[in-house]
Amino acid sequence: MNAIEVQNLCHRYKGKSVYEDLSFSVPRGSVCGLLGKNGQGKTTLVNILMGFLKPVSGRCLVLGENSHNLSPSLRKRVGLLHEGHQAYEFMTIAQTETFFSRWYPDWNRDIFYDLVNRMGLSPGHKIRQMSCGQRSQVVLGVIMAQNPDLLILDDYSMGLDAGYRRLFLDVLHDFVAAGDKTVFVTSHIVQDLEQLVDTLLFLDQGRITQTPLKDFMTSFKKFTFTAEKGQVLQKDTVITGLEQRGNRITLYTYGEMDDLKSHLAGLGIRPKDLQQSPMSLEDGFIGLMGKY
Amino acid sequence: MWQSLFMKEWLKLRWYFTAAFLVHLGAALKILLDIRQIILMEHGEMVWYQAIHLHTLFYGPLRYLPLITGLVLAAAQFMPEVSGRRMRISLHLPMDQNRMLFLCLLAGLFHLGVLAVLDLLLTAAILLWYFPHELALASLPTLLPWINAGFIAYLGAVHLLLEPSWPRRVFYALVFTALSSLHFAGSGYGWLTPALPFFLLLSPLALLGVLDTGRRFRQGGVS
Numbered sequence: 001m002n003a004i005e006v007q008n009l010c011h012r013y014k015g016k017s018v019y020e021d022l023s024f025s026v027p028r029g030s031v032c033g034l035l036g037k038n039g040q041g042k043t044t045l046v047n048i049l050m051g052f053l054k055p056v057s058g059r060c061l062v063l064g065e066n067s068h069n070l071s072p073s074l075r076k077r078v079g080l081l082h083e084g085h086q087a088y089e090f091m092t093i094a095q096t097e098t099f100f101s102r103w104y105p106d107w108n109r110d111i112f113y114d115l116v117n118r119m120g121l122s123p124g125h126k127i128r129q130m131s132c133g134q135r136s137q138v139v140l141g142v143i144m145a146q147n148p149d150l151l152i153l154d155d156y157s158m159g160l161d162a163g164y165r166r167l168f169l170d171v172l173h174d175f176v177a178a179g180d181k182t183v184f185v186t187s188h189i190v191q192d193l194e195q196l197v198d199t200l201l202f203l204d205q206g207r208i209t210q211t212p213l214k215d216f217m218t219s220f221k222k223f224t225f226t227a228e229k230g231q232v233l234q235k236d237t238v239i240t241g242l243e244q245r246g247n248r249i250t251l252y253t254y255g256e257m258d259d260l261k262s263h264l265a266g267l268g269i270r271p272k273d274l275q276q277s278p279m280s281l282e283d284g285f286i287g288l289m290g291k292y
Numbered sequence: 293m294w295q296s297l298f299m300k301e302w303l304k305l306r307w308y309f310t311a312a313f314l315v316h317l318g319a320a321l322k323i324l325l326d327i328r329q330i331i332l333m334e335h336g337e338m339v340w341y342q343a344i345h346l347h348t349l350f351y352g353p354l355r356y357l358p359l360i361t362g363l364v365l366a367a368a369q370f371m372p373e374v375s376g377r378r379m380r381i382s383l384h385l386p387m388d389q390n391r392m393l394f395l396c397l398l399a400g401l402f403h404l405g406v407l408a409v410l411d412l413l414l415t416a417a418i419l420l421w422y423f424p425h426e427l428a429l430a431s432l433p434t435l436l437p438w439i440n441a442g443f444i445a446y447l448g449a450v451h452l453l454l455e456p457s458w459p460r461r462v463f464y465a466l467v468f469t470a471l472s473s474l475h476f477a478g479s480g481y482g483w484l485t486p487a488l489p490f491f492l493l494l495s496p497l498a499l500l501g502v503l504d505t506g507r508r509f510r511q512g513g514v515s
Contacts, residue, residue: 052380054511076386086378090303102296103385 002061003028003150003182004049009058011044018044019206022058026199031176031183033193033213036203037289042186043083045203046154049184050080063150076104079148083155085136087127094123096138097145104146112145115171132159140171150182151175157189165192172196194281204289213281222279222287223260224250225271238263241287250277252287293387294395300382301369301399308368309403312361316407319353320414326350327422343427347481351415351431358442359472361407366449369400374453374509383510393506397450397499404446408439433485440491441475444468447498454502454509464505468498 004026011018018041026032036042047053049060049067060067065074091099093116101107119134127135136156143151151172157165169192175181176196187193193200200216202209220240227233227247235242238259241252249271253260257276264271279287327350331339342348373379382396383389412435419428448468455461471494478484484491 050380050384052383052510072386072388075384078384080384082380084376086376086381088300088303088372088378088381090372091300095299095303099296099300102293103387 001028001064002026003030003063004032004184005059005061006049007059009048009055009060011041011048011053011055011058013044017206019055022206022208024201024208024210026182026184028182029180030199031172031197032185032199032201033197034184034186034201034203035190035193035285035289036186037292038188040203040205042203043154046083046152046184046186049152050078076146077149079143079146079151081139081143081151081153081156084158085132085139085156087135087139087142089126089128092124092126093121093138096127096142097123100142100145106147108145108147111147112141115141115144118167133161133164136160136164136168140168144171144175149180151184153183153185153187155186155188157187157192165189169196190282190285191280202285202288216284217279217281219254220252220279220284220287221254221256222250222252222277222283223257223274224248224277225274227272228270231269233267233269241290243286243291250287252279252284293385297382297387297392297395298399301396304369304372305365305400305403308364309407312364312407313410316357316361316410317414319357320411320418322353323351323415324418326353327418331422343423347479349431349434349479349481350419351435354411354415354435355438355476358404358408358411358439359445362404362442362444362446363449365400365404366446366453369396370450370453379454379509389510390503390506393503394499397447397502400446400450401443401499404442408442411435411439430481433488434481434483436488437475437484437491440488440495441472443495444472444475444498447495447502448472450502451498451505454505456508460505460508 002025006025007023009019009022034042034045044053048055049062051067051070054068062070063074063077065071070078088096088099097109097112097116101109115137119137121130121134127138130138136159156168160168172183172185173196176183183196185193185197194213198213200211200213202211227244227249229247231247233239233242233244233249233251238253238255239251240254243250251260255263257274261271261274264274330342330350334342343350373382382392385392412432415431415435416428419431445468448464448471451464451468452461455464474487475484475491
């Protein structure tokens with residue numbers, strides 16, 4: 001059973017196509033990271049999934065319901081973190097807890113205050129007077145205390161320093177470990193997702209590629225070498241991604257070392273010190289999607 | 293859950309409502325002092341002549357007050373929701389979205405209603421203190437269009453704040469400005485009383501219109 005199912009999704013914004021025939025699914029119990037460069041439509045996709053935008057065509061199911069018309073009982077099962085950690089800024093911490101606790105039958109006050117008390121702020125502290133990181137803790141507390149079946153996090157890392165990001169990841173790890181929970185997350189700090197997700201969705205120019213993290217990190221490879229002076233490489237069917245700083249070249253490919261060697265030879269390139277280098281998810285992301 | 297929603301609306305409105313309450317009390321005090329001064333300064337016949345023959349309305353300070361209050365309360369209630377599209381937080385709550393918006397509007401209209409009742413009671417009480425009850429009660433139908441203009445202004449402002457499309461915003465601004473200004477046409481006691489039933493119909497219609505604007509807000513293009 002899939003927690004999220006998108007079939008043949010098409011969407012346009014101001015006459016420009018955002019997606020054409022987008023299809024993917026997020027199985028229940030998985031942690032799925034949606035990656036894409038800025039402006040590729042990650043937030044738009046989250047907005048469509050939550051019914052805040054109506055797509056031109058296609059079908060989106062969230063926990064089996066049409067995303068365009070999610071019932072209140074289903075919304076109760078979905079924890080949603082809006083881009084920018086949006087919260088009611090006119091409320092205090094205690095008012096936020098009181099407000100949200102009445103909407104969710106499984107609300108766990110202890111979880112909320114466990115997360116919020118780490119900041120050492122009084123319950124009467126106004127959300128408006130908090131830093132982005134502090135606000136993110138309150139929002140995280142709200143969605144965790146709901147005990148949702150599906151978590152949708154739209155760029156949770158926005159504006160957070162390393163400490164708050166790590167805290168977020170710790171909480172998400174514990175949440176997933178509780179079992180049968182699904183997380184759909186977008187983040188512009190790609191590296192963080194390496195510690196969290198089991199499935200990757202790459203969104204690029206309206207097309208989506210879905211792959212298990214493990215498969216991607218083993219099949220996609222990073223090679224480095226020094227080229228002869230003046231030699232310039234181009235992307236092609238073997239070379240998926242390329243970074244060149246002076247004569248030092250980093251390239252990304254799904255091929256093996258031997259395939260690459262013969263391919264480079266065919267191009268008339270004589271690589272010096274060609275070696276496979278350790279690849280982080282961020283490296284892989286740049287290798288696959290490009291820098292801009 | 294509706295108690296929770298009302299708590300949220302109260303948190304946004306409380307300071308603005310308190311300030312509005314004090315301003316409305318101040319307006320009533322001004323009416324009282326103005327009438328008292330006229331009676332002290334002028335002969336009784338002159339006051340009577342002004343009231344009966346010239347149709348002088350002694351409660352002029354209330355003329356635009358409900359309208360301004362309606363605009364302020366709408367802004368206080370909905371600006372925090374539309375800035376950064378924070379209303380998506382409310383729209384994700386487990387409640388029918390139309391019902392949720394309707395309850396939010398009801399909370400705003402209730403606060404506006406409390407101020408309207410305050411205006412009517414205080415004005416009637418002040419006029420009854422100084423004038424025969426026929427004249428005092430004649431003030432109520434004269435005040436009602438001004439009060440209704442406050443409700444229309446409130447609902448119009450909510451339309452403008454929630455509406456995602458600029459052409460529609462301009463259209464709503466024109467329509468609600470025209471509708472509000474109708475409530476201030478003419479002068480004298482009960483000038484608009486024959487039109488009052490039609491005016492009172494406008495608020496429920498505008499209320500239903502907000503639900504449609506709310507639907508467009510939910511689906512309003514965020515890339």
